[in-house]
Amino acid sequence: MVGQLIVPFVAGQLLHRRIGDWLARNRVLVSIVDQGSVLLVVYVAFSTGVTQGLWTVVPPVQLLTVVGVYVVLLAVVMALFASVAAASKLPRADRIVLFFCGSKKSQVSGLPMAFLLFPAAEVGVMVLPLMIFHLIQLLVCAVIANRLGKTAADQGLERKPADEQELRPRESVRTQA
Numbered sequence: 722m723v724g725q726l727i728v729p730f731v732a733g734q735l736l737h738r739r740i741g742d743w744l745a746r747n748r749v750l751v752s753i754v755d756q757g758s759v760l761l762v763v764y765v766a767f768s769t770g771v772t773q774g775l776w777t778v779v780p781p782v783q784l785l786t787v788v789g790v791y792v793v794l795l796a797v798v799m800a801l802f803a804s805v806a807a808a809s810k811l812p813r814a815d816r817i818v819l820f821f822c823g824s825k826k827s828q829v830s831g832l833p834m835a836f837l838l839f840p841a842a843e844v845g846v847m848v849l850p851l852m853i854f855h856l857i858q859l860l861v862c863a864v865i866a867n868r869l870g871k872t873a874a875d876q877g878l879e880r881k882p883a884d885e886q887e888l889r890p891r892e893s894v895r896t897q898a
Contacts, residue, residue, distance in 0.1 A: 766832045766852055770845030778846060784853075791854045795861060798824045817869060821862060 737744075744751050770776075802823030806816035835848045 762832050763852070763855070766835075766845075766848050770849060770852070773845040775845040775849060779849060787850055787853055788857070791850070791857050795824060795854070795857055799861075821866070824862075825858065 799820065802820050803816075805823070806819040809816075809819075811819065831851050832848055835844055835851070839847045
């Protein structure tokens, strides 16, 4: 876990001042490497499960139960963070960030930990709930993000491309009644 999670994090923090400008100029390449590494971690987890015969070990009823529980859990967590965001009276963009980030549990950090904590023969079964929850998150968040994007477009809100966005805190503009 130290070599897969902590060392890269610390190295990134220490090197950011030296390579931050290069990273900013090469956002597309950095994004491909970032998303590619996530894809590899997920691929390794699913591959491990398949080679261990995971889909024959877990009964379909149990699998459906896990899916149902996680759908409800994700809905509760998303409703909680949507309520917190609304109650905080943050600007719309910040409420959306809180909504999406609040419900995330990272498969990228959970999988390396599972490989360290559990015997190799059991990793697939142990990470199955994490993989299911991650998949549900991706599907639900993609639908919600698509709807939010359409709503913003319908309201005439424009979004600057990432390379034009400023990297400083936003100021909230509120009118007083």
